[in-house]
Amino acid sequence: GAVVSQHPSRVICKSGTSVKIECRSLDFQATTMFWYRQFPKQSLMLMATSNEGSKATYEQGVEKDKFLINHASLTLSTLTVTSAHPEDSSFYICSAFKGQSKTDTQYFGPGTRLTVL
Amino acid sequence: GESVGLHLPTLSVQEGDNSIINCAYSNSASDYFIWYKQESGKGPQFIIDIRSNMDKRQGQRVTVLLNKTVKHLSLQIAATQPGDSAVYFCAENPITGSGNTGKLIFGQGTTLQVKP
Numbered sequence: 001g002a003v004v005s006q007h008p009s010r011v012i013c014k015s016g017t018s019v020k021i022e023c024r025s026l027d028f029q030a031t032t033m034f035w036y037r038q039f040p041k042q043s044l045m046l047m048a049t050s051n052e053g054s055k056a057t058y059e060q061g062v063e064k065d066k067f068l069i070n071h072a073s074l075t076l077s078t079l080t081v082t083s084a085h086p087e088d089s090s091f092y093i094c095s096a097f098k099g100q101s102k103t104d105t106q107y108f109g110p111g112t113r114l115t116v117l
Numbered sequence: 118g119e120s121v122g123l124h125l126p127t128l129s130v131q132e133g134d135n136s137i138i139n140c141a142y143s144n145s146a147s148d149y150f151i152w153y154k155q156e157s158g159k160g161p162q163f164i165i166d167i168r169s170n171m172d173k174r175q176g177q178r179v180t181v182l183l184n185k186t187v188k189h190l191s192l193q194i195a196a197t198q199p200g201d202s203a204v205y206f207c208a209e210n211p212i213t214g215s216g217n218t219g220k221l222i223f224g225q226g227t228t229l230q231v232k233p
Contacts, residue, residue: 006160032219041125043206044161044223093160097219105151105210106219108160 003027004096006109013084014117021079021112023094029074030096034106035067038091050077084116125204127228136194136231140207140224145188147209151221152181152192155204164192164205194229202231 003026013019023033032051036044048069050056056069068080077096081088091113095106130136142150148169153161167174167181167190174181180193190207205228208221 004160034219034221041228043125043226046220046223049218049220091158095160099219104219105149105163105166106221108153108162111158111160113158 002098002107004094004107004109006092006094006112008112009110010113010115012115012117015085016083018080018082019084019114021081021092021094021114023077023079023096023109025075025096025107028096028098030077031074031099032097033071033077034095034097035069035077035079036093036095038093038111044093047079081114084114086116089114089116125226125228127230129230129232130197132197132199132231132233134197136192136197136201136229138192138194138205138227138229140190140192140227142188142190142207142209142224143222144209144211145185147211147222149210150181150183150190151208151210152179152190153206153208154201155206155226157203161206197229197231199231199233202229204228 005024007022035047038044047062048056048058050069050071052071052074058064071077091111093111095108097106098104151166152164154164155161165176165179165181167183172183178195182191204226206226207224
């Protein structure tokens with residue numbers, strides 16, 4: 001159990017376009033979903049925390065108008081990179097959190113490789 | 118973000134040897150710790166976890182040690198295999214008065230290279 005999927009797995013787009021990434025928890029309901037970005041040979045950087053039905057909480061330095069997060073249901077969250085530029089090229093990873101017990105943890109998706117030309 | 122954007126240190130070991138990967142965590146209030154394995158181009162994969170009321174936990178070929186006094190976590194991999202080659206991250210989950218929010222603070226990670 002606890003499978004999280006992401007779509008697409010890889011996307012290449014032109015500068016100035018917007019890209020939407022979907023994150024789904026396939027076999028459980030997630031009270032919270034998290035979005036991370038990861039540059040090559042670096043750790044995961046938390047971008048935002050998303051609770052179903054409420055506005056996302058963004059980490060310091062992350063532009064909320066550039067990285068739009070929608071969490072419409074307990075199994076789906078989307079991240080839209082608006083007006084993407086080459087510096088937005090990165091590996092974006094989502095995770096889903098059940099939140100049912102004290103030791104529940106995040107289950108990660110396989111990641112989405114975004115390349116902006 | 119709360120993780121550190123530094124280049125990852127590398128640990129190189131011979132196949133069959135034991136590996137020890139270390140991590141220093143930051144928050145003394147953290148109650149729960151997890152080790153993740155990340156292979157190239159993939160998302161992090163859960164390996165083993167430990168709560169703060171324990172100092173050691175064993176899994177299959179892996180052992181996690183927790184030293185709360187110095188805020189140190191280690192992952193030991195026995196009889197390291199080529200398939201163990203990956204980046205390993207520790208993560209801490211601060212349990213606050215609001216309960217378990219699920220938020221994780223990631224360490225910088227260590228690249229494990231297994232030489233045949």
